[in-house]
Amino acid sequence: MPIALALPLAFVAAAGAQPPARPNIVFIMSDDHAYQAISAYGSALSKLAPTPNIDRIAKNGAIFTQSFVGNSLCGPSRATLLTGRHSHAHGFRQNGNRFDNRVWVWPRALSQAGYATAMFGKWHLNYSPEGIGFDDWKVLDDQGEYYNPDIITPKGRSIVEGYATDLTTQYSLDWLKTGRDKSKPFAILIHHKAPHRNFMPALRHVQKYQGVTFPVPASYFDDYAGRKAAAAQEMTIYRDMYEGHDLKMTVAKGSAELRYNRWPGAFDRMTHTQQAAWDALMQADNDRMNAANLSGHDLAIWKYQRYMQQYLGTIAAVDEGVGAVLDYLEDSGLDRNTIVVYTSDQGFYLGEHGWFDKRFIYEESMRTPFLIQYPGHIRPGTRVAAPIQNIDYAPTFLDYAGVKGPATIQGRSVTPLLAGRTPPDWRKDVYYHYYEFPGFHAVRAHYGVRGERYKLVRFYGDDLDAWEFYDLKTDPREMHNRIDDPAMKAPIAAMKKRLVELRRQYGDGSGPSIS
Ligand code: SGN
Ligand code: CA
Numbered sequence: 001m002p003i004a005l006a007l008p009l010a011f012v013a014a015a016g017a018q019p020p021a022r023p024n025i026v027f028i029m030s031d032d033h034a035y036q037a038i039s040a041y042g043s044a045l046s047k048l049a050p051t052p053n054i055d056r057i058a059k060n061g062a063i064f065t066q067s068f069v070g071n072s073l074c075g076p077s078r079a080t081l082l083t084g085r086h087s088h089a090h091g092f093r094q095n096g097n098r099f100d101n102r103v104w105v106w107p108r109a110l111s112q113a114g115y116a117t118a119m120f121g122k123w124h125l126n127y128s129p130e131g132i133g134f135d136d137w138k139v140l141d142d143q144g145e146y147y148n149p150d151i152i153t154p155k156g157r158s159i160v161e162g163y164a165t166d167l168t169t170q171y172s173l174d175w176l177k178t179g180r181d182k183s184k185p186f187a188i189l190i191h192h193k194a195p196h197r198n199f200m201p202a203l204r205h206v207q208k209y210q211g212v213t214f215p216v217p218a219s220y221f222d223d224y225a226g227r228k229a230a231a232a233q234e235m236t237i238y239r240d241m242y243e244g245h246d247l248k249m250t251v252a253k254g255s256a257e258l259r260y261n262r263w264p265g266a267f268d269r270m271t272h273t274q275q276a277a278w279d280a281l282m283q284a285d286n287d288r289m290n291a292a293n294l295s296g297h298d299l300a301i302w303k304y305q306r307y308m309q310q311y312l313g314t315i316a317a318v319d320e321g322v323g324a325v326l327d328y329l330e331d332s333g334l335d336r337n338t339i340v341v342y343t344s345d346q347g348f349y350l351g352e353h354g355w356f357d358k359r360f361i362y363e364e365s366m367r368t369p370f371l372i373q374y375p376g377h378i379r380p381g382t383r384v385a386a387p388i389q390n391i392d393y394a395p396t397f398l399d400y401a402g403v404k405g406p407a408t409i410q411g412r413s414v415t416p417l418l419a420g421r422t423p424p425d426w427r428k429d430v431y432y433h434y435y436e437f438p439g440f441h442a443v444r445a446h447y448g449v450r451g452e453r454y455k456l457v458r459f460y461g462d463d464l465d466a467w468e469f470y471d472l473k474t475d476p477r478e479m480h481n482r483i484d485d486p487a488m489k490a491p492i493a494a495m496k497k498r499l500v501e502l503r504r505q506y507g508d509g510s511g512p513s514i515s
Contacts, residue, residue, distance in 0.1 A: 023374060023400050024338040025110070025187040026325060029081070029395075030318050031074060031122055031196040032358065033344035035369040037315055041065075041090050044215045045350070049312040049447050050207040053323030054371065057342050061373025062382035062418055068389045068430045068450065072346040072358040072365040074124055074196075075099070076435075077390055081345075082106065082132075084394030084409035087433060088508045092125065094436035099125035101132050104406050106394040107187060108133030113403045116184040118175045121168035128152050136179055138171050140164060144193040146200040146314070147270045161271065164193045164203045165314070166197040169321035173328060175264035187397070190325070194314040197356075198245050201313030203274065206281040208316055209309040216291045216304055219477050222353040226481040228466050229459040235349070235441040237307055238300035246356075247306050248282060253290040256283065264274075304351050311350070338375040339361050339400055341393075352477070359443040362478050366450065374400070378418045386422050387430050387450075388414050410506055428452055433511065437461055449499045456495035460512050469495070 021312045039046035040058040057063075060208040069077050079085075079092035081084045082105040087093045090103065111117045111133040123129055123139040139158070141150040144164055151160045151167070160167060172190045178188050179449050201208065224231035234240045243249040244258030245266065251257045256279040261267070270278065322342060329335035347365040349355035358365035369387065372378065377400075391411030400411035416423050419462050437445045444464050448457035455470040455478070469483040469492050482488045 014427070015115045021337050022115075022185045022402060024334060025115075025397055025401070026190065026329070026338055027188070027397075028190045028322060028325065028342045029191075029339070030192040030194055030315075030342075030344050030346045031124075032346065033195055033315065033318070033369060034348035034364060035067075035344075035367055036350050036364065037195070037312060037348075038369050038371075040371065043370065045308075045312070048212055048214060049209065049308075049315070051315060051319045052132070053319045054342050056323070056326055057340055057371040057373045058381075059251050059276060060341075060375065060380055061378040062272050062353050062371070064370040064372075064384045064388055064414075066387040067343070067368050067370035068366050068387060068432075069346045069368050070389055070430075070432055071434050072432075073434065073436055074345050077345040078123075078125055079388045081393045084391050084405065084411045085436065086391060086410055086431070086506050086508065088510045089506065094439065095124075099132060101126065104408065105132055106405070109188045109398065109403055110401055113401065114184055115182040115401070116186040117188070118172075118180065118186070119165075119189040119191065120171040121176070121189075122193045123191065124197075124276075125311065125324055128154075130154065135181070136175055140168075140193055143196065145266060145269060146193065146198075147266070147274060149193075156188055159269070163317065165317040166202065167191055169324055173324060176325075176328060176334075185401075187401075190321075192318050192321070194318050195311050198242075198263075199307070199310040199314055199357060200266065201310060202317045203281065205313045205316040206278065208313050210285050212305075212477075213307065214305060214308040214312075214415065216301060217351045217353075217354050219479060220304065220351050221300075222479065223394060224353075227468060228464060228467075229444040229446065230353060230360070230362075232464075233355070233360075233441055233443050235359075235408050235443070237351060237356055238303050238354065240441070241303060241307065241356060247303055248286070248310065249289060249306070250282075250286040251290075253287045290470075307356060308350065316432070328433045334492055336375050339372065339397075342369065342371045343390075344368050351438065357441050359434055359436070359441060361434065361446060361448045361450070361455065365471075366430075366432060372418065374418070379420065382418065382420070384414075384417045386417050386426050387428070388417070389430055405472065410439075429498055429502070431499075431506060431508075432457075433508060435510075445511065447499070447503070447508070449495055449502055451495060451498065454491050454495050456499055458499075458512075458514070465512070 036043040037043045039050040040055040075095040076087040079090045083090045117134045118136040119134045127134045129137050138153045149164045242260050249259045395413040397460035399415050433447040444459045445461045446459040457468045459466045467483045469480045470478045
């Protein structure tokens with residue numbers, strides 16, 4: 001791509017800009033937002049549930065089509081994005097571990113380099129970001145609640161009436177407009193709880209997708225043949241979702257009482273007015289469901305539709321929030337010198353293999369959306385296919401800000417990719433290690449490597465030590481485990497070698513060693 005090579009400089013020259021000011025950074029991250037649910041990725045859901053504002057970032061800048069996490073779970077992923085290190089290196093391997101706020105993180109490095117810094121929304125690493133180096137912060141408690149959440153600030157904790165996504169957006173806009181030290185460049189982390197379980201849309205979006213029929217993934221009724229860990233999970237929509245808590249199904253026609261509602265707190269904290277409005281918005285749809293008296297296959301399909309309607313409904317407020325932030329940046333002229341990123345802490349299953357949740361190395365959860373704009377530095381409409389991982393975020397921001405990072409960082413700045421140049425030694429394969437077992441959804445611990453064409457995985461622990469191998473070219477849905485296929489002997493050996501090398505390269509001695 002010889003033309004792209006000269007582009008960034010050409011941009012600066014054409015704009016006749018003065019010596020470049022250090023860029024501002026707006027890092028927007030949602031929780032469990034599948035790339036399949038972002039229309040810029042063009043999946044089957046795109047037309048039915050578009051995300052026009054998130055898509056603006058791809059239009060203004062770049063979209064990464066091969067963006068991955070190293071451990072598809074909230075806490076480990078957040079620790080990785082802050083430190084640029086894999087789970088075994090930063091030590092936060094599974095939810096419930098504690099993050100030491102004193103370790104090196106890029107927001108503190110930027111603060112020390114003269115940036116104004118802030119963080120709003122879901123933190124989920126420990127009680128609060130106290131000590132991280134943010135000038136200002138307001139966070140949800142732990143997983144956070146959608147309605148009237150507990151908000152923790154440097155001054156203490158209180159219940160705030162409102163919808164979590166809107167509050168997070170509002171806090172962020174307030175800080176951008178009036179809260180920050182305007183003599184400094186800024187870095188703000190906006191971390192939404194949505195669309196995380198239990199998938200409660202804002203009242204204005206509860207009915208947004210009611211009655212819409214979404215395409216059911218081809219693997220929805222997967223039988224998990226040849227895949228022991230996949231068969232053993234507890235994250236199947238039609239078997240494991242709680243009918244009340246997750247799917248908001250009521251017990252009978254005419255009743256607003258929910259079916260099994262494991263954690264009633266998500267609803268109990270609504271005000272009477274919110275609760276009444278919610279019930280009224282759900283009533284007719286639930287009455288129809290109860291009157292139809294569905295079972296078996298039909299009920300399984302109905303549950304998929306209800307899951308999608310709610311999940312995508314929560315994303316509507318996130319998309320509006322992204323729009324409000326972009327509008328502010330544009331109206332104020334700040335956009336010209338601001339990097340904006342939209343990503344998620346990991347991917348998510350939207351019915352593929354019959355699942356919700358994440359955790360597995362299989363594509364939909366290992367992949368995560370990554371969109372970035374930086375006018376004058378990233379050509380609008382750029383698509384990057386080189387594989388990146390969440391260990392790369394920290395070095396990328398440091399690189400753009402001109403700040404040096406520690407040698408402990410395991411990722412690599414993606415700025416050359418954004419300038420249209422793939423360094424010859426850019427990684428071709430991506431390392432993965434998931435630890436949380438036993439735990440929610442019963443996904444066994446596993447490590448593996450995803451290459452351009454093949455994926456090798458080893459599940460371990462408990463009663464299981466099982467290898468899997470996939471040819472993503474002929475089997476993109478990862479339905480056929482080819483580990484015992486003699487025709488695959490050579491690529492399996494090659495990938496095993498890569499896995500050993502990657503474990504050595506990253507210094508991951510955790511889990512069983514490979515002989
Ligand atoms: C909660 C959810 C799980 C989810 C984990 C981890 N259950 O425990 O479904 O896998 O969070 O999510 S819930 O009904 O209590 O919400 S993560 O994104 O925080 O890692
Ligand atoms: Ca998450």
